[in-house]
Amino acid sequence: GAGVSQTPSNKVTEKGKYVELRCDPISGHTALYWYRQSLGQGPEFLIYFQGTGAADDSGLPNDRFFAVRPEGSVSTLKIQRTERGDSAVYLCASSSQGTGNTIYFGEGSWLTVV
């Protein structure tokens, strides 16, 4: 597809379960970002990949959150021992290499922890 693709679009899970959210960036984009958007709030930065490596993971809230991008394309955000406070829309974005380039967001994965 032409845009950033995220799956699943909606996920309901029980407290304490493990969740994986997938992001397929725009083809050729080397930079990939994960943001989290709670209801009524702006997106909050979680992690940034340049290629396969996490260049900045300072936004990950705690060690229950982890993200990988093993081949420099698709990325997976992993959340262990989910808590009700993790409920939010998880947005993935990508951009081409270089400063000041537009980042393109996907439609997000809406996670509900019950």
Place this chain on the structure above:
Amino acid sequence: QQQVKQSPQSLIVQKGGISIINCAYENTAFDYFPWYQQFPGKGPALLIAIRPDVSEKKEGRFTISFNKSAKQFSLHIMDSQPGDSATYFCAASTGGYQKVTFGIGTKLQVIP
């Protein structure tokens, strides 16, 4: 700690009117100030952006005004249309780096 403060949180404007959204920032290292538009169920999309070396940037009906000394910037939507009804986020980042800090958002409703 909210590094980018945005107001108002909601705004109702009549069709043809001017919508104005204001933002203020604290971190003087910010050097890139984008505005994003988000429709329900969609991700944010870049609308317009400005760097602090200019005081104003206009693209169509959308204008950013920037006041570096006051650390404030605003979005003006001229001739507002019902199709402009969305949530608007101001944002800021440093060094062209795309770790973007967003404001809380303004839900704009343009009524016919």
